[in-house]
Amino acid sequence: MNILLQRISNTLSLLHKNMCTFISAASKLAQLQCLWQTKDSGQVSALTWGMAVYTCITRILTTLMTTGDFGVLVRFVVLTVLNSWVLATVLYYRKAGKKQV
Numbered sequence: 001m002n003i004l005l006q007r008i009s010n011t012l013s014l015l016h017k018n019m020c021t022f023i024s025a026a027s028k029l030a031q032l033q034c035l036w037q038t039k040d041s042g043q044v045s046a047l048t049w050g051m052a053v054y055t056c057i058t059r060i061l062t063t064l065m066t067t068g069d070f071g072v073l074v075r076f077v078v079l080t081v082l083n084s085w086v087l088a089t090v091l092y093y094r095k096a097g098k099k100q101v
Contacts, residue, residue, distance in 0.1 A: 014071075021075045028082040032089060041093040049087040056080035 035041055059076045063069055 041090040052083040
């Protein structure tokens with residue numbers, strides 16, 4: 001019985017992690033789509049996205065130093081790439097907006 005509960009717990013934990021990654025990635029892609037459509041980043045904070053990139057890089061480094069869990073590393077590498085992409089897009093459209101004014 002204990003083994004069954006442990007397997008159920010592990011399965012639910014893995015499902016939870018994967019769904020969180022999917023939802024987080026989907027929200028970043030939605031943010032990118034909105035930025036591309038409006039070509040305006042006036043309401044988006046570059047500092048916030050920069051902190052998100054920094055946080056993901058920190059999580060990658062701490063995971064490498066502590067557990068080396070491949071699944072966690074993959075998740076945070078994906079999120080780092082997406083956060084960096086949003087940050088670059090925000091900075092690009094912020095500079096484009098200033099040139100037009």
